[in-house]
Amino acid sequence: MNNKTKVLVIFGGQSGEHEVSVISAASVIKALHADRYEIQTIGITKDGSWYWGARPEAWKEAKADITNGAKQVAVVLNPQKPYFQAIDGSELPDQGRCDIIFPVMHGPKGEDGTIQGLFEMAGFPYVGSGVLGSSLGMDKDRMKAVFKEAGLPIVPHLTLLRSEINAAPKAAVKRISDSIGFPCFIKPANLGSSVGISKAEDDKQLLEALIYAAKFDRKIVIEKGVKAREVELSVLGNESAKASIPGEIKPTKDFYDYEAKYLDNSSELIIPAILSQKLIEQLQSYAVTAFEAVGASGLSRVDFFVTEDKQIFINEINTMPGFTQISMYPKLWEASGLSYSLLLDELIRLGFEKFKDDADRRLS
Template sequence: MRKRLGLIYGGKSAEHEVSLSTARAVTQAVDFEKYEVIPVYITYTGEWRKGEAFVGPVTTLEELRLEGNGKPDSIHDFLNDTSGALDVVFPLLHGTNGEDGTVQGLFEVMNIPYVGNGVLASSAGMDKVVMKQLFAQVGLQQVPYVHFIRTEWAHEQQQLVEKMEQELTWPMFVKPANLGSSVGISQATDRASLIEAVDLALKFDRKIIVEQGVTAREIEMGVMGNDEPACSVAGEIKPVTAFYDYEAKYKDGNTALVIPAEVTEEVAEKMKDMAMRAYKVLDCSGLVRSDFFVTAADEVLINEVNTMPGFTPTSMFPLLWQKTGVTYPELIDQLIELALERHAEKQTIQYTMD
């Protein structure tokens, strides 16, 4: 009997379109003989629209929008599904209101198995400042950074700029603390471009992180599992632009991905060790992609982890596992099994004193 698999995608997020691309890619890889795939589209305004089961792979993003299908605000239908409960859900949501622990909390309250990280790991992994503070607790080496919130920038801009110039060196990278996919990220090379970059980032988040630039290779590694995770091979990103921005990730297709990355065995082992320590300190489960900087002297710095990496055709995470020996359909199967495994373990927790 096929498992009823709910694909949750879209979302009230600046990464809405990225989520649609991920959902389309998953429908093109999932085994429809194993799963009855139920689409649940979340609009830009936060409405949930549940559609009829897909009968096969989706070819266009428009098929996913469900604008003319389903009932408006069908989160109520999702919560009270009379057509049969979903066996497991796959939240293909990137950014805020999806990757940040909010929807994971909903699934926890509903006691529904779901793919990926739980509430704590999702929220801590989404907030780059909290994530880096936790990394520091277990001694993971990182680039220097400064962080602040919108009201501090409004009242103390001059002092903050001076603080960044004293503690960091040019170039600097300015990022919204709670977004991924390089949305709202800019490179600053002087005071004027720094102020402009902060103003841009503040359009997407109330908290900003400014990191010191480093001359290094960008190398990533996938991690998958629950209590006993495993690492994929490493892969290197070689963007043609100044840095791996949104256009390079999802639109221009010119970025070179070298898998496996050409690194020494010592560097590869250090990355695996750091990836595992990051995974455990955030209490991750299911999957993450760990991102590193590797300098010419083979110094390894952890940049961040992504608790819901993309599954688009050009995304690094599935490519890393393919080169490790796990095909795209197998990857989806394994993630679903990990979700069911973790859910089953949670059912053993006692909630009474009897």
């Protein structure tokens, strides 16, 4: 009898972070214990098609047919016994069923609550935050509003819509330069992995950055630049979450952009960050508060700025952080005494725990 837990790893997706998801999924699959888990995969293409049996390592190197013989599937909304079905009617391993889904998805339609809502409707247990936590964790504008309500310190910021920028670009630039000033950072509200982010030092750079960010999202967040160290903590748990030791990033570039995070190993990761015990405890407390404020569960990475005079500002929370070999989330837990493989075990356990808690609620 096969007592292995059937884990379905889903990756890819319709997001600017598609490639990061593929790399993260390959790392996760490699680290899951083969004697404990039976692993199946679904790759989601950039056009939104789902393929059972697609392998992330093949997608990383693909030159032609990225589906590579995988079967296109759809989810069947049968909450008592959820499963996937091949579009062509052919059989899938285990009749398209799994015990739990591990959505190694970053960005819109993967980390923003949309796919989590699908899993909820279908009745699948899954790893990570639910609809609300994922949604708030993705939208930097609403995230900051929740952080502020929770009493967390945030940097001055402004949110503009793409329509405002398109209608009156000069007025948008003036409003930002008058209220935020320079330097400032321009970010699509609903993307992670530093996709679409720019730093502006003057009006010309600001206008270019706004136009660039607006390609990725309808809502743009502009933040005041602060001279500070970039410090990150990993959070793990459901209702009794704990924070890891902090790590510091010293990017070789002007800031920790997409390339520095996933393609370039030259940025220095200092683990643990060299901080006083008092600052560490404050950061850990803030990290858990942020986790609870957005309603996250399972895992999150929380990013901070720490200034020379020891001021702390929370930057953002990432509810499905990168899981590549150079990603901070697993590295911080490893340094805190939890290996990559044991971390994955715990995340799967937490996913089952959350599913049971949700299933125990009364419906009438």
